[in-house]
Structures are given as structure tokens and as C-alpha cells.
Amino acid sequence: MSEALHPPPSSTVYLRVNYSDVDRMGLLHHAAYLRYFERCREEFSRRRGASYAEMEDNGWLIVVVDATVKYRLPARFDEVLAIEVRLVSVGHAALRFEYDVRREGSHTVIATAMTRHAFVDRDGRVRRIEQDLHDMFHRPEQVTRRGEVG
Amino acid sequence: MSEALHPPPSSTVYLRVNYSDVDRMGLLHHAAYLRYFERCREEFSRRRGASYAEMEDNGWLIVVVDATVKYRLPARFDEVLAIEVRLVSVGHAALRFEYDVRREGSHTVIATAMTRHAFVDRDGRVRRIEQDLHDMFHRPEQVTRRGEVG
Amino acid sequence: MSEALHPPPSSTVYLRVNYSDVDRMGLLHHAAYLRYFERCREEFSRRRGASYAEMEDNGWLIVVVDATVKYRLPARFDEVLAIEVRLVSVGHAALRFEYDVRREGSHTVIATAMTRHAFVDRDGRVRRIEQDLHDMFHRPEQVTRRGEVG
Amino acid sequence: MSEALHPPPSSTVYLRVNYSDVDRMGLLHHAAYLRYFERCREEFSRRRGASYAEMEDNGWLIVVVDATVKYRLPARFDEVLAIEVRLVSVGHAALRFEYDVRREGSHTVIATAMTRHAFVDRDGRVRRIEQDLHDMFHRPEQVTRRGEVG
Numbered sequence: 012m013s014e015a016l017h018p019p020p021s022s023t024v025y026l027r028v029n030y031s032d033v034d035r036m037g038l039l040h041h042a043a044y045l046r047y048f049e050r051c052r053e054e055f056s057r058r059r060g061a062s063y064a065e066m067e068d069n070g071w072l073i074v075v076v077d078a079t080v081k082y083r084l085p086a087r088f089d090e091v092l093a094i095e096v097r098l099v100s101v102g103h104a105a106l107r108f109e110y111d112v113r114r115e116g117s118h119t120v121i122a123t124a125m126t127r128h129a130f131v132d133r134d135g136r137v138r139r140i141e142q143d144l145h146d147m148f149h150r151p152e153q154v155t156r157r158g159e160v161g
Numbered sequence: 162m163s164e165a166l167h168p169p170p171s172s173t174v175y176l177r178v179n180y181s182d183v184d185r186m187g188l189l190h191h192a193a194y195l196r197y198f199e200r201c202r203e204e205f206s207r208r209r210g211a212s213y214a215e216m217e218d219n220g221w222l223i224v225v226v227d228a229t230v231k232y233r234l235p236a237r238f239d240e241v242l243a244i245e246v247r248l249v250s251v252g253h254a255a256l257r258f259e260y261d262v263r264r265e266g267s268h269t270v271i272a273t274a275m276t277r278h279a280f281v282d283r284d285g286r287v288r289r290i291e292q293d294l295h296d297m298f299h300r301p302e303q304v305t306r307r308g309e310v311g
Numbered sequence: 312m313s314e315a316l317h318p319p320p321s322s323t324v325y326l327r328v329n330y331s332d333v334d335r336m337g338l339l340h341h342a343a344y345l346r347y348f349e350r351c352r353e354e355f356s357r358r359r360g361a362s363y364a365e366m367e368d369n370g371w372l373i374v375v376v377d378a379t380v381k382y383r384l385p386a387r388f389d390e391v392l393a394i395e396v397r398l399v400s401v402g403h404a405a406l407r408f409e410y411d412v413r414r415e416g417s418h419t420v421i422a423t424a425m426t427r428h429a430f431v432d433r434d435g436r437v438r439r440i441e442q443d444l445h446d447m448f449h450r451p452e453q454v455t456r457r458g459e460v461g
Numbered sequence: 462m463s464e465a466l467h468p469p470p471s472s473t474v475y476l477r478v479n480y481s482d483v484d485r486m487g488l489l490h491h492a493a494y495l496r497y498f499e500r501c502r503e504e505f506s507r508r509r510g511a512s513y514a515e516m517e518d519n520g521w522l523i524v525v526v527d528a529t530v531k532y533r534l535p536a537r538f539d540e541v542l543a544i545e546v547r548l549v550s551v552g553h554a555a556l557r558f559e560y561d562v563r564r565e566g567s568h569t570v571i572a573t574a575m576t577r578h579a580f581v582d583r584d585g586r587v588r589r590i591e592q593d594l595h596d597m598f599h600r601p602e603q604v605t606r607r608g609e610v611g
Contacts, residue, residue: 045192342495375491
């Protein structure tokens with residue numbers, strides 16, 4: 012059973028398209044989007060006082076269960092992307108994030124995506140999400156100078 | 162309109178999980194799967210006498226339109242993966258591939274995926290897929306020593 | 312013949328160690344440093360009003376001729392690195408950058424590096440560096456909100 | 462004190478330049494070479510009955526101490542590279558590898574490189590290389606079907 016969040020907690024993270032991530036056509040390589048989304052989730056947690064690194068050190072491993080990306084328009088080298096990441100639902104052991112990618116300063120959504128995540132322990136067994144993690148996700152975000160580009 | 166292919170042309174490509182692609186948990190990073198699938202599509206074409214490189218040089222750019230990956234079980238550093246890639250449909254301007262990932266020597270599917278692709282010209286306009294490309298995909302595969310691991 | 316620059320123009324760029332760049336030991340993968348340095352050079356140029364993207368579009372391709380990295384202490388997931396990039400010499404057709412990597416807020420240098428670059432045209436022929444490029448590198452840096460982390 | 466090896470044990474590994482590793486110029490990205498060399502070292506060990514994965518599982522962590530790459534000529538998308546990796550010296554706690562990169566079927570060396578490695582334990586302390594590891598490196602290589610491209 013999963014709880015849909017209304018409105019979903021969200022963060023907008025600005026990431027620049029790096030040279031090593033563009034392909035022969037000069038476009039952001041399609042696999043790189045998943046890495047950029049991961050950076051957005053890290054920042055989403057960081058702004059709410061949590062840290063992937065600490066969670067892992069405490070034995071909370073987060074695995075990606077599935078991922079879907081829809082690429083509508085290309086992102087080019089050196090562009091700054093404004094990626095809105097939303098936590099749309101939280102279940103007993105799973106999280107679901109959604110993403111809208113825009114070029115900074117533009118309203119046009121150039122890509123959308125969804126990822127689902129499960130919490131497991133070091134032996135790969137599913138772990139229930141504890142209350143304090145639930146609480147964490149509902150905290151208002153704190154944007155610090157630690158943010159990415161922007 | 163797209164034509165479903167029965168049976169779909171398929172290839173099995175063996176790829177080893179490299180150190181630089183595993184994460185802190187020692188598991189193949191979820192974004193790396195899309196790069197591995199791309200290597201499988203390159204090999205799929207190569208075995209049928211076509212080459213991504215030549216297609217691009219001839220102004221046929223192939224863009225990924227959407228991608229979905231379902232991660233069931235992890236892939237670990239140094240394991241050899243047997244990835245079956247199938248071309249399941251060909252439309253006027255689009256292709257759809259599906260993938261089953263197994264560990265070599267095992268029947269268990271540890272991940273499945275789908276990617277859709279469009280052909281565009283250098284200005285990003287959709288191009289119709291020409292007959293000789295259709296023909297190419299129906300040729301029997303030729304596995305040469307040029308294959309990946311295996 | 313190359314001209315050594317005293318003092319060399321320099322920029323400090325803050326980059327966070329991303330999850331997808333750490334290895335099984337939780338440390339920044341050694342190959343990722345070269346990509347991080349590339350981001351620093353992009354930012355170095357950007358702060359002086361130049362852009363890699365534009366240079367390439369104008370037919371100025373920059374190729375890496377050699378690179379050396381000395382890894383003294385590891386960088387860990389989620390740490391912010393303060394990377395000082397210096398343009399130490401400019402020749403007729405070549406540039407040389409040096410790098411000091413520190414953890415943000417620390418004086419300890421955890422890695423040093425050097426990269427050399429040549430300018431070539433689309434056919435791979437070496438191009439002389441023009442005066443306006445020389446001038447560009449001597450402009451004072453402008454740090455804008457477009458910077459990376461920090 | 463380190464022992465130079467005459468002749469150095471060597472392996473030639475064939476790797477294909479993948480699409481996701483080429484840059485906007487269609488050339489193998491300079492940072493990707495270090496990842497390709499890592500795959501060569503993995504294969505070098507594998508052919509001598511050792512495995513990075515096992516070494517790490519046994520608490521032998523191998524860290525890269527320094528790396529130098531000289532890029533003479535570009536490698537292009539879809540080319541197969543023949544990379545000769547040689548273990549040139551073994552010290553109490555360090556290894557040194559050298560590399561020559563050629564295009565398959567050509568004698569021209571398009572890149573050379575050197576990497577140095579130290580063995581450390583899980584706490585980052587340097588470990589002495591034990592005799593059985595020395596022995597391992599002197600075993601003749603066994604090329605199995607587990608090789609990479611070729």
C-alpha cells in the first residue's frame with residue numbers, strides 16, 4: 012500500500028549539461044539523464060536534512076526498482092537544465108519520484124521521467140520505511156549554497 | 162503505423178560488468194544498463210551488416226524517444242551478462258527494442274527493458290525509414306569474432 | 312614555444328562527488344577526476360566570457376594531448392571538492408592547465424593534476440591560437456550564478 | 462624498493478569504442494581511456510587466475526596512485542582497439558602498469574599510458590604484497606572465451 016502525497020514535496024535543481032555527457036550529435040546522452048535525476052534526488056534529500064551517504068552508512072540501501080524516461084526535445088552541451096523532482100508517493104518499502112526537465116528560463120518540458128525505489132538492507136532484504144524517514148520527506152526544503160548550479 | 166515483427170529478430174550479447182560501472186554497493190549502476198543496451202543495439206546492427214557509425218555519417222541520426230527499465234535482481238561486478246535484444250516493431254519512423262538480461266548460464270531474468278527510437282535528419286526532422294533498412298533488419302545475424310565478451 | 316603565465320590565471324570551482332562517480336569502495340573513481348577537471352576548464356572559460364560550445368561551433372576543436380593525475384588521498388561520496396584550475400602556459404597551439412584538489416574548507420591537497428591541450432581544426436590539423444583567445448585568458452574572471460556547486 | 466620485471470608479463474585486450482564513450486567530435490573521450498585501461502587490468506588478472514572482485518572481497522583494495530596518458534592520435538566510434546597492458550614493476554606495496562593503444566590490425570601506437578597502484582586495507586593502510594600475488598603475476602596468461610572483444 013502506498014500513500015500518494017498531495018501536494019508532493021518537490022525541489023527544482025539546476026544542472027549544467029557537461030561535455031563528457033554529450034554524444035556525437037552534441038546532445039545529452041540518454042543514459043546520462045538517469046545520473047542527473049540521481050543528483051536531483053540527492054539534492055532533494057539534502058535540502059530536507061537527509062543524506063544518501065549517511066543512509067547507506069546506516070545500512071539503508073536504496074535500490075532503483077524501475078525507471079522510465081520520455082525524451083521529447085534534446086538537451087545540448089552547456090545548457091543549464093531546471094529539473095523539478097517530486098516525491099509522488101511513499102509506501103511501506105518503496106518511493107516514487109517524478110521529474111520534469113526544462114531548459115532554464117523556459118516553460119517547455121523537454122523530458123519527463125519516473126523512478127521507483129525500494130529500501131533494502133545489506134543482504135538485499137526489503138526494509139520498511141521508518142516514521143522518521145516519512146517525517147523527513149515532509150519537512151520544508153532548505154536551499155543552501157550547497158545547491159548545484161544556479 | 163508500426164509493424165510488429167513475428168518472430169522478432171533477436172541477438173544475444175554478452176557483456177561483462179566493469180568496475181567503473183558498479184556503485185558503492187558493488188552493483189551495476191542503474192544508469193549503466195542503458196549504456197549496455199546501446200552496446201547491444203550496436204552489436205545487433207553489426208551482426209546484420211549495418212553500422213551505427215555509417216548510418217550517422219550518412220545523416221541518419223537515431224534518437225531515443227523513450228526508455229523503460231525494470232530492475233528485478235542486481236548484477237554484480239565481474240559477472241558476465243547475457244542480454245537478449247529483440248527488435249519488436251518497426252514503424253514509418255520509429256523502432257522498438259526489448260531486452261531481457263540474464264546472468265550467463267542462468268535462466269533467471271534479472272532485468273527487462275524497452276527502448277523506442279526515431280530516425281531524424283541533421284536538423285532534427287523525423288525521417289521515414291527506407292526499405293533497405295527494413296531489409297537489413299530481416300537479414301539473419303552473422304556472429305563474427307567481432308562480438309563482445311563470449 | 313610557449314609562454315609561461317605569471318601569475319597564472321586561476322579559478323576555483325566547487326564540485327560535489329556524485330553517487331554515480333564513486334566506486335565499490337565509496338571513493339571517487341580515478342577516471343572521474345578527468346571529467347571533473349574538464350568541468351573546471353569549462354567553468355574557467357565561462358568566467359572569462361568564452362564558451363567551449365561556441366569555440367567548437369566555430370571550428371575550434373580542443374583536444375587533450377596528455378594528462379597526469381596524482382591521487383594522494385581519496386575523495387568520498389557527497390563531499391564538495393574545491394578544485395583550483397590554473398592556466399600555466401600558452402603556446403602557439405597548445406595550452407597547459409594545472410589543478411589542485413582540496414576538500415572544501417580544508418587546506419590539504421588531496422590530488423594534483425596537469426593536462427595539455429592543442430587546438431585543431433575539423434580535419435585534425437593543428438591551429439595557431441589567435442590573439443583574441445590570448446586576450447580572453449587574461450581577462451579577470453567573472454563569477455556568476457552560473458557557477459557549479461557553491 | 463621495486464622489482465622491474467624482464468620481460469614484463471603482458472596481455473593484449475581488444476575493446477571496442479562504444480557510442481556512449483565518444484564525444485561531440487566523435488572521438489573517444491579522454492577520460493574514458495582510464496576506464497578502458499581498468500578493464501584491461503581486470504582482464505590481465507583474470508587471465509592469470511586472479512580476480513579483482515575476489516581480491517576486494519578478501520580485503521585487498523587496490524587504489525590508483527597516479528596515472529599518465531599521452532594521446533597521440535584519436536580513437537573513433539566503433540573502432541576496435543588492441544590495448545597491450547604490461548606489468549612493468551612490482552614493489553613491496555605498489556604495482557606499475559604500462560599501456561600501448563593501437564587500432565586493431567595497425568602497428569601505429571595511438572596512445573600510451575602508465576598507472577601506478579597501491580594495495581591498501583579497508584582502513585586505507587598500505588599493505589605489503591604477498592608472495593602468492595607475486596606468483597600469480599608470473600603465471601602464463603590463459604586466454605579464455607571470457608575475453609573481451611576479439
